Amino acid sequence: MELPKEESIPILVVPFPAQGHLNQLLHFSLTLASHGFPVHFACSSVHNRQARDRIRGWSSESLHNITFHDIPIPSLPSNVPNPNSAHKFPSHILPVWDSVLRVIRSPLSSLLRSLSSSSPRLILVHDPLMSFVAHDAAAVPSVETYKFQCISALTQLSFIWESNGKASTEDNDILFSPLEDTITEGVQDFLNVYYIETPAEGIVLNTCRAIEGPFIDLLGKEDDFISKKMFAVGPISPVIVQSPQRHACLEWLDKQPPESVVYVAFGSTTTLSDEQVKEIAVGLERSTQRFIWVLRDADRGDVSSVEGEVNREKSLLTDFDERVEGVGMVVRGWAPQLDILAHPSTAAFMSHCGWNSCMEGMSMGLPILTWPMHSDQPRHALMITEYLKVGVMVRDWGKRNETTKGEEVEMAVKKVMVDEQGKEIRRRAKEMGESIRAATKEGGSSHEELEAFIAHITRRVE
Structure with missing residues (x-):
């Protein structure tokens, strides 16, 4: 559904300044802009640049369809992630988030009022962690507010049930x-x-009924959701990837046989210990399977500042690249994940199970080797391995304080790539990918819910 210019309504999108949130909300912004809406994307100048630089899957012209509001902020804390921290949540970044959120509230409120004054209606789409924007918007009658959930329906439901002491369903x-x-x-x-x-x-959900149908229905019955419109529009990342830039790792993938490469990446918030890096290297090498491994520390406040990051990683694997040459490739720094997952040579995805990564991997029909690190990730790992059965566990959450040994990494890779059991997992993952991609096409559930969202925000309001 594309709107005539004269009927379009401005949309202000306000993301939380962390990669997994920026990425999802920018994908959604691009989707809305492709339907003719004037979309305004507002965050700190540093994080807007990060979102633009890292987005993948869209044509080079797509970003020009969005108006970015770069809110200036003071220099950010440059805390370095601790690879030996007992807990894998990136606590070093909390002062950064706090610093940004304290500074940008007033400029966001001014922007909100400015945009609303120039149009009869303004749609606000915000990350729930930016709830102060919705609080300020409540004082402006012409603003209609929607929350964009960057987590799974399962996670949201589990949070509610745990806080209410509600028992789970037996199934x-x-x-x-x-x-x-x-x-x-x-x-x-x-x-x-x-x-x-x-x-x-x-509430807009980056999920799909093919993955989470029962959990979406259960969530809709909860008090916080029962009176609200719900739109499960995921995946919001493209299922047909058309990135204009090509990273060197894609050239390497071009030379590999179809469905032969394991992609290993643990997201933007994970820093592994020296010992764990060495064990992963042992496991990948011993598996004898082709791989691309993204080896990098967690994001800092300003991702354009990477002093010391590459040096630590290179010193850990001094001769590893030479030993695995022709079989494996180590990418030190940022990698174009969506392009890698969509490549025909990629066969499986070893992941920390952040929701963004889960949605991207499953959309491409890839089995997932789960290695949860913190937050919602352990529950996603359970959903993938125990409920959907489209992956295998590399590290069980019960062993989160232990170093996962090389032989465990080797065994998980072989289970998916070599063993008989892996054939069935790969088959289910492919079927899941087909179902998710079908949901985004005309007549599919996600396509229909996106159309319903557009119809709702463009309805005539008396």
């Missing part, structure tokens, strides 16, 4: 069983400040 008991130590006390304090309930007309 899905393992998915809703309590999980200890998923977030730190400092993170909980941060959430208590910034994750607050605010008014909203509806």
